Amino acid sequence: MTREEALRSIAAGVVAGTLGLAACSSERKPQTEVPAAPAAGGRVTLRRNMRNGDEVSLLGFGCMRFPTVGGDRYTGTIDEEPTLEMLDYAYAHGVNYFDTAWMYHGGKSEEMVGKALKRYPRESFFLADKMPPTAKTLEEAKEIFSTQLERCGVEYFDYYLCHSISRQYVFQNLYIDEGVLDYLLELKAEGRIRNLGFSFHGDMALFEWLLSQPVEWDFVQIQMNWLDWRDRKLQAERLYTMLAERKIPVIVMEPIRGGALIDLPASVRSLLASADASLTPAAWALKFCASYPYVLTVLSGMTRMEHVVENCATMTGFEPLSEERLELLQRAADIYRNNTRIDCTDCFYCMPCPYGVDIAGIFRVYNRCSDEQLLPDPSGAHDEEYRRRRRRMLNRYRNTVAERSRAEHCIGCNECSPKCPQGLDIPRQIDRVEELIEALRMG
Structure with missing residues (x-):
């Protein structure tokens, strides 16, 4: 039996008993690290919010994927049946933090989360939602918040965020000038928001400015993983340190960088295996x-039941x-950065392209070849190895990116780049892939 088959087998055996477990409300005791009551296969470790006593599962369910x-x-x-099974399994194994947003799955994520969570006691889980950066006015923000409560079937949000703050003028226009921040603070005073924070995708100057605002942030959500920890642009270590110094709880997004830390280059996999061959790339990333x-809590956007089973197991008895192992991961990051991959996390914030270009799909083909160290070099020797790599990349491109969505349809309008949390110059990267594909087609 393969590892994947084993995970599926474990999942199938437990999901059948999930709904009965879901009826049980979890107690919350004031301690920093809380061992959760056991379920079949154990339960995810809880961590106490030092500000308010909430006992939150170390694994949070990101509802974007x-x-x-x-x-x-x-x-x-959204494929409803497997999604509900995944959410039920996670809940039964101690996951009590669920993170959704207005934009996820075109608004259907909130509805699906509401459908799943309405079967559980309201005090047994924490629900996070977000004010979208696309809101323009106070009236629109009020309508959005009301709709979010309705979609999710709740009367309050435990954790609520100003979503994807990446530019000062956007925050200034919407949250300060339009009065949306004051409105959210009013909702907090009324109890319809229990904790108010923001998710961040900007530069260090913006982060410092946000923390200097006359508002007491209850938590902040940042992109944090072992690759971005000492990255010169993203500076996750510095972001975390600034929050820790202020005793502000941190919610982690992109712990596996949209899957990039799963399909690792062979040299990185070898280094990690030399330290502990029993840990999967996902386990290294979450730990x-x-x-x-x-x-x-560490959010993971899980798409398949085996993801849920593995991640719950990783965070059980944490x-x-x-x-030494933290430093080993920084050595791995140094090796990884020498790779030529494009830093796309597959978040889809850049979509839709007005010209139909499948941005994420194009980058996915390129990055997979890069991660496997199989990128063909048209400027080198056209030997048998080159021809093998060339065939592989062209076949992947043809088979996974529809003809009408390929790189040659990009006109460089740059509508996408301002939306990218990673700050990618997307048209330039699309051109880079197109140039390679064209060179490969030429032979």
């Missing part, structure tokens, strides 16, 4: 984030990584 039918998570429909004490 549910399984879909009839397309991807932008064009397709890295959870090893830092001001991290309240023990932080040693300093």
Whole structure:
């Protein structure tokens, strides 16, 4: 039996008993690290929010990457049955933090989360939602918040965020000039928001400015993983340190960088295996984030049941990584950065392209070849190895990117780049892939 088959087998055996377990409300005791009551296969470790006593599961369920039918998570429909099974399994195994947003799955994520969670006691889970950066006025923000409560079937949100803050003028215009921040603070005073924070995708100057605002942020959500920890642009270590110094709880997003830390280059896989061959890339990634004490929960956008089973197991009976292993991951990051991959996390914020270009799909083909160290070099020797790599990349491109959605349809309008949380110059990267594909087609 393969590892994947084993995970599926475990999942199938437990999901059948999930709904009965879901009826049980979890107690919350005031301690920093809380061992949860056992379920079949154990329960995810809880971590106490030092500000308010909430006992939150170290693994949070990010609700942006549910399984879909009839397309991807932008064009397709959420596949309800496996999604509910995944949410039920996670809940039964101690996951009590669920993170959704107005934009996820075109608004259908909130509805699906509401459908799942309405079967559980309201005090047994924490629900996070977000004010979208696309809101323009106070009246629109009020309508959005009301609709979110209705979609999710709740009367309040435990954690609520100003979503994807990446530019000062956007925050200034919407939250300060339009009065949306004051409105959210009013909702907090009324109890319809229990904790108010923001998710961040900007530069250090913006982060410092946000923390200097005359508002007491209850938590902040940052992109944090072992690759971005000492990255010169993203500076996750510095972001975390600034929050820890202020005793602000940290919610982690992109712990596996949209899957990039799963399909690792062979040299990185070898290094990690030399330290502990029993840990999967996902386990290394989640454990890295959870090893830092001001991290309240680590969000994982899980698409398949085996993801849920593995991640729950990783965060059950959690023990932080040693300093030696944390440093080993930084050595791995140094090796990884020498790779030529494009830093796309597959978040789909850049979509839809007005010209139909499948931005994420194009980058996915390129990055997979890069991660496997199989990128063909048209400027080198056209030997048998080159021809093998050339065939592989061209076949992947033809088979996974529809003809009408390929790189040659990009006109460089740059509508996408301002939306990219990673700050990618997307048209330039699309051109880079197109140039390679064209060179490969020429032979």
